[in-house]
Structures are given as structure tokens and as C-alpha cells.
Amino acid sequence: MSAYFLENFGCRATQADGAAIEQQLVQRGLTRTPTPADAEIVVLNTCTVTAAADADARATIRRIHRENPHCQIIVTGCYAQRAPAELAAMPGVSYVVGNSHKGQVASLASVVSHGPVMCDSDHIDVKRDFVQVSQLVSKGEAPFPFVGDIFAHTELMAAPVFEGGARTRPNLKVQDGCDNRCSFCVIPFVRGNSRSLPLDSVLGECEALVAAGYREIVISGINLGRWGRDFPAPARLETLVSSILDRTDVQRLRISSVEPMDWSPELIRLMACSKRICKHAHVPLQSGSDRVLRMMHRKYRPWHYADCIKRIRAAMPHAAIGADVMVGFPGETDELFEENRRFIAELPFTYLHVFTYSSRPGTAAEKMPDHVDIHLARERNRILRDLIAEKNRAFRQQFVGRVLEAITLHGTSDGSTEALTNNFLKLHLAGGHFPNQLVRASITGLTQTGLSGELLQ
Secondary structure, three states, X not given: OOEEEEEEOOOHHHHHHHHHHHHHHHHOOOEEOOOHHHOOEEEEEEOOOOHHHHHHHHHHHHHHHHHOOOOEEEEEEHHHHHOHHHHHOOOOEEEEEOHHHHHHHHHHHHHHHHOOOEEOOEEOOHHHHHHHHHHHHHOOOOOOOOOOHHHHHOOOOOOOEEEOOOOEEXXXXXXXXXXXXXXXXXXXXXXXXXXXXOHHHHHHHHHHHXXXXXXXXXXXXXXXXXXXXXXXXXXXHHHHHHHHHHHOOOOEEEEOOOOHHHOOHHHHHHHHHOOOEOOEEEOOXXXXXXXXXXXXXXXXXXXXXHHHHHHHHHHOOOOEEEEEEEEOOOOOOHHHHHHHHXXXXXXXXXXXXXXXXXXXXXXXXXXXXXXXXXHHHHHHHHHHHHHHHHHHHHHHHOOOOOEEEEEEXXXXXXXXXXXXXXXXXXXXXXXXXXXXXXXXXXXXXXXXXXXXXXXOO
């Protein structure tokens, strides 16, 4: 029985894809090993959202090949979709599988470990197929082209991925791909057009997770707010959320990132009124400058975004509200950055994910003039991180002396328990407690990045 090692890079969607691949590997009789040094087959499920993500994948390939030169390395994911020839040329890489063929990774691993097998009624000849793929890649004619058409017929890989060592808070991907064409983003080219997991499939996954004992489920996607728009009879995200609440026994549901134009009044009202939905809204911003948003080809203006955030805060006074923000976009002057900083300062954000712009091959932004010096961009990143640290501390401070709901995650080295509150705050809970438990805690103080508290009996 062959041993495999699988490593995921990047976002929740990639993590969920990796969980599906891992299920398939186990079903085909392979066993997981905790380190790549002992594996015969290594699967690397890559990200390509930034140049740093590409570099991490390449460094991992080199390290694994150096430490275990006899293993077969299969590279899949977004980097594999974007630059298959680049990866195929690296020493140690045996096979490159784009996102369009990610569902066949387990079959390929079986071929490598056990010899030719039947897969989807097609006999796979690995050596023959790999030679053909390499030749097509060199001509720019690979079977995973940089277009969306092939994704329209690619089935979503539905499998939950678990966050935290105790396997709590399963993350269920219900949507993949994106129909937007933001000028900085390569993801639509490597994940294709938006497509949704059917409602009955989502409900089935949720029911299975509830039956397995999980209390909180996180629903996510590449562009989650577009769930259902690709159906013959289009549906909306609020339909999915209300159906999960009405037709399953999920105790706590957390909604992942949703673009500002998809926060409908109905969705906000549903989140605010249901005790089973976490009070946590992640609303990607990218920039508070109107000019920068236009250069990014984003579909909203700052005043639209601000109105969305204010409606969420009015409906849920104690909710966590976060955003993705990019600094150093081509053409971002000192004045435009200051416009962005002021916009963020004026809104009730409780956390931010601040990114420094990274040029991606094939995107419109790559060809734009006036790229920002990397050192200046990093300084802008620091300024926004310092700003949000102050806002986050003020947000946390208001809960000292109050009672919050939380889910226990795992124990810590000092004998306490790490938990996550309903409104997305890290909670250092006194004493040892079982993971995956919904609890009520009295908040006693602040930690460096979260809260401290005691369990209420």
C-alpha cells in the first residue's frame, strides 16, 4: 500500500479542494504519512494569488525533492493551472495537473503507485499522457488552457476542510470560480467562471456534518455571493442560507467572504435575526479610493461600500466586520493612499487582511504604468495594520465584563483552551475543555490579539 503526503497552499477553497483529493486518495487505498520524507507520492495543491505564493510552492518542491528524491511529486491547483510548463520543468516534478483536471489527481496517484487502472472509463497510460501534455504545454496548447470554457463542465469538488488541529469548524465550499475580471487578479483564469454546488448537495453535506457531531459550519467560495446565479432558475445566497437553517439541524452557521454588492437587505436581515448565524461579516474592499477602485475594475464605488458596512453595523452592533485591502496598486499615489486610509479609519472595521500588490502574469494591472516601489508599498501596509490594530483593540475592549458565545477549538500548552467567539474573536479560555463545544464565556480581559475568559457553567 503506497504512502502519500498532501500539502495545501492558499485560500479556503484550495483547502477544501485538497480535502476532496485526500478523500479520494484514501478511497483508492493509499495511506497518509505525516511527512513527505516517508511518502512515495507527494501531492502539492498550490496557490498563485501572489508571487510569494508561487515562490513558496517552488521552495517546497525543491526541499521535498532534496530530502526524498525518489518520491513522485504531483503538482496541482492554481499555480499548476496558470504555469504548467514552469512547474513541469522543475527537478522532482513528475506530473502537473491543472484545476480543470484536479478531480483526476487521485486516479493519477493510483496509476503511479499501482500501475495502469481504469478511471472514468478511460485507460490511463501515464508515460504516454505526460509526454503529450509536456509537448502541448510547450506549444501553449495544454489540455488545461487559460479560458473558462473547460470549467463550465467541471464538477465542484465538494468536501469539507477542517480548521484547527481538533478538526472543528468544517469549511464547506459551495461555490467556485469568478465572473469578475478585476485587473489585478489571476484567479478567474485559473478557476474559471462561477459555478455553484446544487442546493440539495449542500444540504446533504451539512446533514452529514451535523450527523458527525460538528456544531459550526463555515460556508465559503471563491465568490460566495454569486452562489446560485448560474442555475437555470437563478437563486441567491440568502436562499441557500435560509434553506440550511430551515432544513438542517446545523447549530451555528458562519458565512465567509461576500462581495459588497451581494449583501442584500434580505441577507443582512436574515443574519441579524437568526441566533444560529454567526455575527461576522467579511466584505472585500481592496481600496477606499474611487480612482484606485476604477483602475482595479471593481464593481462598486466607495460610497456604495460605505453604505453596505453601515447597514451591517446598524443591524448587528456587535458583529465582527472585516475586509481585504490592497496597498501599492499601480498608480496609487500618496494622495490616493491617504484617501484609502481615511476611508478605512471612518468605518467600523474590526479587522483587516492587508495585502501588498503583487504583479500577476497575464493580468491587466501587470501592464499598467507607475508601479509602486515595494518598500513604499510595505510602509503603507504597516500604516494600515497599525490603524486596524487600534480599531481591533477598541472593539475587543467593549466585551470585557460581558458574556459571549464561543466554540472551543483545541487545548494549549499552558493547559487552557483556545476558542472562537460568535463574532470572530480569539478567546483564551481558562482550563482544559473538549473541542467542538458551543459554550458561554465570561470575558475577563484582553490578550495581545484576543480575549481571555472563563467558562460559565
